[in-house]
Amino acid sequence: xxxxxxxxxxxxxxxxxxxxxxxxxxxxxxxxxxxxxxxxxxxxxxxxxxxxxxxxxxxxxxxxxxxxxxxxxxxxxxxxxxxxxxxxxxxxxxxxxxxxxxxxxxxxxxxxxxxxxxxxxxxxxxxxxxxxxxxxxxxxxxxxxxxxxxxx
Amino acid sequence: xxxxxxxxxxxxxxxxxxxxxxxxxxxxxxxxxxxxxxxxxxxxxxxxxxxxxxxxxxxxxxxxxxxxxxxxxxxxxxxxxxxxxxxxxxxxxxxxxxxxxxxxxxxxxxxxxxxxxxxxxxxxxxxxxxxxxxxxxxxxxxxxxxxxxxxx
DNA sequence: TTGTATGCAAAGATTTTGCAGCATC
DNA sequence: GATGCTGCAAAATCTTTGCATACAA
Numbered sequence: 276x277x278x279x280x281x282x283x284x285x286x287x288x289x290x291x292x293x294x295x296x297x298x299x300x301x302x303x304x305x306x307x308x309x310x311x312x313x314x315x316x317x318x319x320x321x322x323x324x325x326x327x328x329x330x331x332x333x334x335x336x337x338x339x340x341x342x343x344x345x346x347x348x349x350x351x352x353x354x355x356x357x358x359x360x361x362x363x364x365x366x367x368x369x370x371x372x373x374x375x376x377x378x379x380x381x382x383x384x385x386x387x388x389x390x391x392x393x394x395x396x397x398x399x400x401x402x403x404x405x406x407x408x409x410x411x412x413x414x415x416x417x418x419x420x421x422x423x424x425x426x427x
Numbered sequence: 428x429x430x431x432x433x434x435x436x437x438x439x440x441x442x443x444x445x446x447x448x449x450x451x452x453x454x455x456x457x458x459x460x461x462x463x464x465x466x467x468x469x470x471x472x473x474x475x476x477x478x479x480x481x482x483x484x485x486x487x488x489x490x491x492x493x494x495x496x497x498x499x500x501x502x503x504x505x506x507x508x509x510x511x512x513x514x515x516x517x518x519x520x521x522x523x524x525x526x527x528x529x530x531x532x533x534x535x536x537x538x539x540x541x542x543x544x545x546x547x548x549x550x551x552x553x554x555x556x557x558x559x560x561x562x563x564x565x566x567x568x569x570x571x572x573x574x575x576x577x578x579x
Numbered sequence: 580t581t582g583t584a585t586g587c588a589a590a591g592a593t594t595t596t597g598c599a600g601c602a603t604c
Numbered sequence: 605g606a607t608g609c610t611g612c613a614a615a616a617t618c619t620t621t622g623c624a625t626a627c628a629a
Contacts, residue, residue: 296603296608317594332611337594353505358593372548375556383551387543392562395537396524401564404527408560410544412553448583448628469619484586489619510618 279309282348282363289346303327304339314352314360314380354380354409370408379414431461434500434515441498455479456491466504466512466532506532506561522560531566 286305287297307323308315315323321336340361343349350362354373369384388408396403438457439449459475460467467475473488492513495501502514506525521536540560548555 294608298603298609300610330611334596334612335610338609372551372553374553381551381553383547385543385547388540388547391537391539391543392560395535395540396562396564399524399533399535400567401524401526401533401562402567403562403564405564406560406562408544408558410548410553410555410558412548412555412557415552415554446583450584450628452585482586486587486621487585490584 279306282309286343286346286348289348290342295342300324300328300331300335301339301342303331304336305343308340308343308349308361309363313362313382314354315362316358316360320361355411370410372410372412374414375411376413383410431458434461438495438498438500441500442494447494452476452480452483452487453491453494455483456488457495460492460495460501460513461515465514465534466506467514468510468512472513507563522562524562524564526566527563528565535562 283302283305286301290297290301304320304324307327308320311323317333317336317340320340321331321333324331324336340349344351344361348364350364352360352362352371354360354371368389369382370388372381372383373379374381392406392408393403435454435457438453442449442453456472456476459479460472463475469485469488469492472492473483473485476483476488492501496503496513500516502516504512504514504523506512506523520541521534522540524533524535525531526533544558544560545555
């Protein structure tokens with residue numbers, strides 16, 4: 276995984292080149308986002324950011340995450356019925372396996388699947404722009420070894 | 428694709444066996460749902476149903492589609508940023524390829540992908556309960572031959 | 580008749596935006 | 605000092621539910 280510092284610099288560069296400002300709030304939000312667990316909801320990011328600066332508002336988190344997503348530095352997900360979650364876009368493409376028992380999210384990637392879906396799209400006359408592949412299932416190990424819970 | 432009539436009978440049987448009622452509204456909603464295009468939003472279903480019976484309310488469509496989904500006769504989807512869409516569960520499992528230009532939705536299935544994802548989950552110690560695989564892309568043919576628009 | 584269903588409207592939940600004051604460049 | 609940013613609150617969406625009335629069995 277890329278260095279969080281590198282992502283912060285990329286964010287700053289993105290803002291600067293667009294004539295936007297790298298404010299204290301945006302830095303704090305990006306920091307907690309890149310240094311914490313993946314797949315965070317806006318409220319989770321807000322809580323983490325407020326630990327650094329209590330006055331930060333939800334709208335600022337909302338708009339900052341939109342900026343990060345537009346800059347290609349964060350990815351938006353909507354797993355199951357949940358609200359939007361953000362994930363740092365700091366490594367290669369991957370898909371997700373979601374435990375229906377504890378909510379734990381495992382990332383995976385599979386070249387065979389990737390190649391096949393290109394082929395399928397091609398046969399249907401399509402050029403792939405992006406895709407989303409989520410597997411929902413249950414961990415076979417009991418007790419479930421994944422401690423993270425779907426929060427918020 | 429299964430006969431729409433068959434699905435209506437299954438719905439009626441499901442309701443009856445649960446002590447629920449097969450009302451005019453439920454019949455109308457199921458009829459338009461099974462005889463029309465796939466992947467309809469609740470408002471699209473409402474419009475179609477109101478063409479048959481103008482007094483039908485949104486809440487009735489909402490609750491009826493929930494019933495159909497619980498009965499396994501309809502599938503809920505949430506493509507991209509859209510609201511929920513329903514699809515008749517009247518044939519084998521398949522995934523979706525969504526045109527980012529016109530919103531047209533093509534169904535596909537690929538045994539290689541299906542088999543690989545079982546394998547991936549197994550390697551990670553998971554049993555697959557369900558999955559969702561959506562490819563977003565652009566149709567290479569110009570003009571786009573798909574006339575259906577993402578409505579509502 | 581009796582319990583369920585309906586339609587309306589209101590409540591919830593989440594996402595998005597307007598705006599007055601504030602901060603950055 | 606101008607322009608963009610923040611935090612608040614309100615608006616906009618979409619989903620879900622309470623309730624009085626209507627209806628199916």
